[in-house]
Every structure is written in structure tokens, then in C-alpha cells.
Amino acid sequence: MRLKKIIIPSFCLLMIIACNKSNDKELDDQANKITLQKPTEHVQKLIKIASIDKSFNSYSVRAFEVYNDYINLFGSNANNMELDKIVNFSQIDDFQLYSLKHLDSAIALPVLKELNPLIRSYKINARAFAVTINSCNSYYSKKEYRNDKFNQAAVLHKLTINIYSKFKKSDSILRVKSKKITQKIENEYVNTLKEEGLEVEYLMLVGTKDIDYLKELLASNSYNDLNVEKLTYLQDKISTTYNKLTELKNSDKNQFNQYCNLYYSNLEHLNQSINELIQRKKDKRKFTKDEIKKLKHNKTSARLVVGSIQSVLFLSERVLESCKDIKLKRGYLNSEIATKY
Known part of the structure; x- marks a missing residue:
């Protein structure tokens, strides 16, 4: 029962991911069709997307790296694992989850709508990762590994690696495409100055x-x-x-x-x-x-x-x-x- 409590939220989010109509290829195709218009709201949208890199993204990467490093380094030996560090760093708090609301306001802007599927994909995968890494945090902080001899740890670890991979892929797609648009806008500004x-x-x-x-x-x-x-x-x-x-x-x-x-x-x-x-x-x-x-x-x-x-x-x-x-x-x-x- 304890295992179900931990991983069911993650699987629910994975089902949402699976049901998402836009797969990676479709997202790429949509992003490549982006056309450039005049800025202002365009710039606002790109700034909101970029803000996630310094909030949710940076914390999630740190949480995963700390968790993964210690798991790989100490394996399943509870006596050697520095569990306090996993508990302190391997989590995504409510404040970081709230920062994803910047993406809601980005989607609401009536420009660069071709980016919206990429933003939604990022949000789904980001929330799935947050649930999973926080489940890992709960498992170790409550010392549940003592009762099951680390059986659930293996399941959670595999799930975490899988979901983090999906999260980083959606992050990479959104980052590359938004950067491409930013460069187009900046080049247009530069050319305007020269003209x-x-x-x-x-x-x-x-x-x-x-x-x-x-x-x-x-x-x-x-x-x-x-x-x-x-x-x-x-x-x-x-x-x-x-x-x-x-x-x-x-x-x-x-x-x-x-x-x-x-x-x-x-x-x-x-x-x-x-x-x-x-x-x-x-x-x-x-x-x-x-x-x-x-x-x-x-x-x-x-x-x-x-x-x-x-x-x-x-x-x-x-x-x-x-x-x-x-x-x-x-x-x-x-x-x-x-x-x-």
C-alpha cells in the first residue's frame, strides 16, 4: 500500500503525458512553423518562458543531481548514505511549483501561439517530475527503506530517471525554439537600428x-x-x-x-x-x-x-x-x- 501511495500520483501524471495529443515530432513541426511579427507582447512571452530557467528549472536540476549522485555513490547501504542531504535538497517546494504560473500567463498572451504546445508539454513533465522527486524525498525522510529493505527505492529510482528524462527533453525543445525566436527578434531590432x-x-x-x-x-x-x-x-x-x-x-x-x-x-x-x-x-x-x-x-x-x-x-x-x-x-x-x- 505504501508503494502505491508514493507512485500513483506520478503514474497519473504520466497518463496525462501519454494522452497529450502532441508528440515530440509534432511539437518540433509546430515550432518550426513559427513566423515573426512585431515585438512587445512577443518579448513579454519570451521573458516569462526564460524566467522559469532561474526558478523551477534550476531547482529541479539541482534536486535531481543531488538525489542521483548520492543514490549512485552509496547504493542501497543506508548506513553510509547521507540521507539528510537527500532530504534537504531533493525536493520541489510549493514556491517552485507556483513559479510555473508564469507559463500560464505566457500562454494567455495572444502571440507566438505556436509555442503554446511546447509550454504545455513542459508544464506537464515538470509537474510529473516534482511529484516523483518529492515522493523520493518522502520515502527517505520517513525512513521507509528500513521496512522494505530498499525494495521501493529501486522502483522509485527507475521512475524518477524516466520522468526526469522526459522533463529534460521537453525543457530542451522549449529552450531551443524560444531561443531561436529571441534571436530573430534581436536581429530585427539590430537591423532596424542600422536602417x-x-x-x-x-x-x-x-x-x-x-x-x-x-x-x-x-x-x-x-x-x-x-x-x-x-x-x-x-x-x-x-x-x-x-x-x-x-x-x-x-x-x-x-x-x-x-x-x-x-x-x-x-x-x-x-x-x-x-x-x-x-x-x-x-x-x-x-x-x-x-x-x-x-x-x-x-x-x-x-x-x-x-x-x-x-x-x-x-x-x-x-x-x-x-x-x-x-x-x-x-x-x-x-x-x-x-x-x-
């Missing part, structure tokens, strides 16, 4: 995209593995943007408002830092004992090391931070553009 002759704002957004690529390169490589050719390629693009902004700044200072000036200043420091990193790599110059100590100590001290990845990443964030104003981020810096959307 309107707002070259400063245009260059700033182009530079921001290159810095995003730079961050991806640095975050996925250690100093020793860093590809200098790829880094130099991105540095050339960022440097070109900086030089064009310099020309505009010298010829027409009226185009530079406080956001532009802050961005320009941060970009200048970043450009210099990238050059220092490239030069250190080319010279094969090793870090001194003092520099190694700073790199290992904390992020604050690490970013002070000249020619380090940490320094470039810190300054990259500074540039991106100066672009965080939503009007700038969405190409609304100029009032003439803003009134057209």
Missing part, C-alpha cells in the same frame, strides 16, 4: 553578441587548452567594433548618451584585457607564484591577474552589465525607434 542610421546603438548590440561568444569560449576552456586562433578572431571583431565606436565618438559626440559612454569605456578595458591574454599565450609566459595564489584565492583576486581568463570574463560582464537596460537591450534606446513598436 534608422543609429549606428552607435547598432554597433553596441553587435559588440554584445561577440562578447557573448567570447564568454562561451573562455568558460568552456582552461588557460592551457585555450585556442589562441579562436580568441584572436573574436578579439579582432570586438576591436573593430571598438574602433568604429571611437570614430563615431570623435566625429559626433551627440550620438553618445550615458549608456553609450559607459559601454564604450568598459569595452575599451575589455579590448585591452583580451590583448593581454593573447600576448601571454603567444609568449608562453607562465603565471608567477603570486599570480597563481591570486587565481586560486577567489574571483575578486583572480580578476586582477593581468592576462588571465578571469580578468577577461570579469570585464566581459562589465560590458554586458552596461547593456542591461531593457530599452538598450531591445533596441529601444532611441525614442524614435521606441514609438514604432
Whole structure:
């Protein structure tokens, strides 16, 4: 009876999943038919979808990883399992479930309706995972494994792996498709800026995209593995943007408002830092004992090391931070553009 109490809610949700008329292929086909119109509500919908990544999604991934790591590490040996950690972290609370309501309001927006089946699929799988991982949490926190010699643990574990896999698949589909639309909208904004002759704002957004690529390169490589050719390629693009902004700044200072000036200043420091990193790599110059100590100590001290990845990443964030104003981020810096959307 105890086993039924634990897994029946999960199976009920699985039945809902099975009854969902849109399978993965159909969802993909629907998403690929998306057409782009003017933004505003489009952007609102995408923001609501993105907000889940920092709320429900991040907590669910952590809950599963903690649960799975300890199960795999300690197996069914109750004497060795650090059950307190499973109980504390392997759960989805009511607050995280409530965050899924952002998706309800996203569906309610009368735009990008092609995304709605993807959102619904995500919600169904998200709730199914929450029920399952919380059942695992209840099983271990109440020490029910002592009564059944971990028989239910095996059933729950298999169910959890299966449902989490479905959840991550629906998450991946929604993430990829919404990102695709976001990129289309951002590209349209950038092109509009160029067409309107707002070259400063245009260059700033182009530079921001290159810095995003730079961050991806640095975050996925250690100093020793860093590809200098790829880094130099991105540095050339960022440097070109900086030089064009310099020309505009010298010829027409009226185009530079406080956001532009802050961005320009941060970009200048970043450009210099990238050059220092490239030069250190080319010279094969090793870090001194003092520099190694700073790199290992904390992020604050690490970013002070000249020619380090940490320094470039810190300054990259500074540039991106100066672009965080939503009007700038969405190409609304100029009032003439803003009134057209």
C-alpha cells in the first residue's frame, strides 16, 4: 500500500503525458512553423518562458543531481548514505511549483501561439517530475527503506530517471525554439537600428553578441587548452567594433548618451584585457607564484591577474552589465525607434 501511495500520483501524471495529443515530432513541426511579427507582447512571452530557467528549472536540476549522485555513490547501504542531504535538497517546494504560473500567463498572451504546445508539454513533465522527486524525498525522510529493505527505492529510482528524462527533453525543445525566436527578434531590432542610421546603438548590440561568444569560449576552456586562433578572431571583431565606436565618438559626440559612454569605456578595458591574454599565450609566459595564489584565492583576486581568463570574463560582464537596460537591450534606446513598436 505504501508503494502505491508514493507512485500513483506520478503514474497519473504520466497518463496525462501519454494522452497529450502532441508528440515530440509534432511539437518540433509546430515550432518550426513559427513566423515573426512585431515585438512587445512577443518579448513579454519570451521573458516569462526564460524566467522559469532561474526558478523551477534550476531547482529541479539541482534536486535531481543531488538525489542521483548520492543514490549512485552509496547504493542501497543506508548506513553510509547521507540521507539528510537527500532530504534537504531533493525536493520541489510549493514556491517552485507556483513559479510555473508564469507559463500560464505566457500562454494567455495572444502571440507566438505556436509555442503554446511546447509550454504545455513542459508544464506537464515538470509537474510529473516534482511529484516523483518529492515522493523520493518522502520515502527517505520517513525512513521507509528500513521496512522494505530498499525494495521501493529501486522502483522509485527507475521512475524518477524516466520522468526526469522526459522533463529534460521537453525543457530542451522549449529552450531551443524560444531561443531561436529571441534571436530573430534581436536581429530585427539590430537591423532596424542600422536602417534608422543609429549606428552607435547598432554597433553596441553587435559588440554584445561577440562578447557573448567570447564568454562561451573562455568558460568552456582552461588557460592551457585555450585556442589562441579562436580568441584572436573574436578579439579582432570586438576591436573593430571598438574602433568604429571611437570614430563615431570623435566625429559626433551627440550620438553618445550615458549608456553609450559607459559601454564604450568598459569595452575599451575589455579590448585591452583580451590583448593581454593573447600576448601571454603567444609568449608562453607562465603565471608567477603570486599570480597563481591570486587565481586560486577567489574571483575578486583572480580578476586582477593581468592576462588571465578571469580578468577577461570579469570585464566581459562589465560590458554586458552596461547593456542591461531593457530599452538598450531591445533596441529601444532611441525614442524614435521606441514609438514604432
